[in-house]
Amino acid sequence: MDEANTEAVLQITIDCADPARLVAFWAEALGYVPEPPPGGHATWREYWTSRGVSDDELPEGAGETAESIVxxxxxxxxxxxQQVPESKVVKNRVHLDLEVGGGREVPPAVRRERITAKVDRLTAAGATVSRVMDEPDTDYFGIVLQDPEGNEFCVG
Structure with a gap:
């Protein structure tokens, strides 16, 4: 196999305490859907155990609801x-940017309206606003938020 021509498949993994809560939030934020378990299995836990993963290796409740979105x-x-035992304690080193404004070719007032509408939907779904980026000398407008577990992301 020629490794120089091998394409990587990107999966974003987010450590969290409550996968079901973040599945619901991020499905709303991204317009994604919960990923169904493969092969006709009723749950992801059932799928994992059919593949040889022991119950001892799975956290309590893991795989009973979707833990991924597509x-x-x-x-x-x-x-x-990915369910982890420890909570988030510092700022993310990587974050997601949700580009909903339409770019600089869209009039600033329209971009602001689109961004604000998305932020309103996300705060209703459990996000909190960290700060508004609205510099008077630029035509940029964006809002930094935190998801229900405190992970930072931007809407612009």
Whole structure:
């Protein structure tokens, strides 16, 4: 196999305490859907155990609901919410940017309206606003938020 021509498949993994909560939030944020378990299995836990993963290796409740989301179109990365025992304590080193404004060719007032509408939907779904980026000398407007477990992301 020629490794120089091997294409990597991107999956975004987010450590969290409550995968079901973040599946619901990020499905709303990204327009994704919860990923169904493969092979006709009723749950991901059932699928994992059919593949030889022991119950001892799975956290309590793991796999009983979807722990990943996928784009309905099939185009874009899978996002997996990995349950971990520790909570988030510092700023993310990597974050997601949700580009909803339409870019600089869209009039600033229209971009602001689109961004604000998305932020309103996300705060209703459990996000909190960290700060608004609205410099008077630029035509940029964006909002930094935190998901329900405190992970930072931007809407612009």
């Amino acid at each position: 784009p309905p179109s099939g185009v874009g990365p899978r996002v997996w919410f």
